[in-house]
Amino acid sequence: MPNDDNEVKDVDWREVNIEDNDNSLGQIKFKKNRNRSRLKSALRFVLMVVVASISGAVTAAYIVNVKYSDSLVKSNTPIFQKKKALSSNNINSDTSVAENSINKVAQEVGPSVVGVTNDPNGFKGKGEDAAGSGVIIRSDGYIVTNYHIVQDANTITVKLPNGKNGNVFKATLVGFDDLSDLAIIKINSRNLPAAVFGDSSKIKIGDNAVAIGNPLGEEFQGSVTLGIISAINKSINMSDDTTGEISKYKIIETDAVINQGNSGGALCNENGEIIGINSLKLGTKYTDSGISVAISINEAKKIIDQIIKNGKVTRPFLGVVGGTALADKNNGIQGAYIKTVVSGSGLAKAGIKPGDIIVELDGVKVTSIDDIRDIIQDKKIGDKLPCKVYRKGKYIKCEVALSENKE
Incomplete structure (x- = not known):
């Protein structure tokens, strides 16, 4: 097989x-x-x-x-x-649109800003110099404003924003300081919304600045202008018409518009704090440059306290009217040249004469008349300062007592 x-x-x-x-x-x-x-x-x-x-x-x-x-x-x-709201209180109930920080500032500070006029006819007057603004600084009726608004007024009238209590108040003048253009007035009312003061030393160039005024009561209540801080740590010199003595004030420059209406009102930061009191008078020389001026609140507080306590501001007074002596024109000597010595002043009592040149004060070298203002601005009345002057080829040492600047 x-x-x-x-x-x-x-x-x-x-x-x-x-x-x-x-x-x-x-x-x-x-x-x-x-x-x-x-x-x-x-x-x-x-x-x-x-x-x-x-x-x-x-x-x-x-x-x-x-x-x-x-x-x-x-x-x-x-x-x-919609942008995130600043807080639940910042939403407009009608539109539900979130408000910005400027809305918040206007709402928070607006009730503290009042209209001020020296027109006897109240807020019906049309004179530009008769109307301005003020800021409530104490709930018992104390208000700060510009002195030029109430100067020589027979009748001072204040109107609260929104016509609170339905009244226009007559105000009394507590006191004033012509040099700083600040005045304190008072109305007979209680539980008023006082403004919150900030710290003007903390502001920076470029910060937002909000100017709020209430010049004519209900007609233009809560007038708001917005700008930025243009300059800080700047000073302005104001001359006393009576004695010729010059005082220096720290001011805030801003491009927020400050006109007659909101002069005397508040300059605020974005937190709703007062950082300055607007002043049209102090900013007169800046008008053409588009810059407005407010006296810094730290500077204003010292003046406000004195006005409320004493009705006026007292400043240490050296008693000199003069200019700056230049070295090339005074045998190499530079300092504060004395043109006039005020009678009865500490300088006069110390034997200083016109023609003398102050070269040192309180141990500080003096090279200009401005140096004297800087040295005495933080001193007190009655302080005694060592002084060195140059006179006809010789140096003379003396002691000068600061007296009160009587306006």
Whole structure:
């Protein structure tokens, strides 16, 4: 019997054309299994579909993220997006629109700013010099304003914002300081909204500044102008018309408009704190440059305290009217040249004469008349200061007592 291992199985045959130069000459070719071939073809097709799908998804994602991301984001953002409110109290109940910091300042400080007039007809008067603003500094009726508003007034009238209590008040003049253009008046009322004082030494150039005035009561109540702090630590010299003595005040420069109406009103920071008292008079020489001036609140507080206590401001007084002596014109000597010595002053009592040159005061070298003001501005009446003067080629030492500057 034939061996099973040597059994020849039937195979499929196909006809092969034989050519002389055919390399397959003499070889037998078997037809591939059709089922297996079909399976491989199907798998290749599925793989191609998967690859094509993944490639399409990646391409679409790239186009969406890179090409159209901005437009898609914008389309999902509200056109009128509200800013975060400063506080729950800063939302207008009618419109539900968040208020900015300036709105907040106007709301918080506005009730403390009043209209002031010296017109006997009250707020019906039209004289520009008769109307201005004031700031309530104490709840029992004390108000600070500019002196030029109430100067020589027979009747001072105050109107509270929003016509509080429905009244226009007659005010009395507590006292004033002509040099700083500050005055204190008082009305007979209680529980008034007093302003909050800030610290003017902490302000910086570029800070927002809000000037608030209430010049004509209800007609122009809460007049607000906005600007920035243009200059700090700046001083202005004001001359006493009686004695010729010059006083120096620290002021704040701002481009917020300060006109006749809000002169005497408040200059505020963004926290709703008073950092200055607006003054049209002190800023007269800056008018053409578009800069307004307020006396710094730290400077004003010292003056306000004195006016409330004494009805006036007393300043240490040296008793000299003069200028600056230049070295090239005075034999190399530079200092404060004395033109006039006020009778009865400490300088007169010390034997100082016109023509003398003060070269040293209180141990500090003097090179100009301004140095004298800087030296005595923080002194007290009665203080005795060592003084050195140059007279006709000789130096004379003496002691000068500061007296009261009687206006």
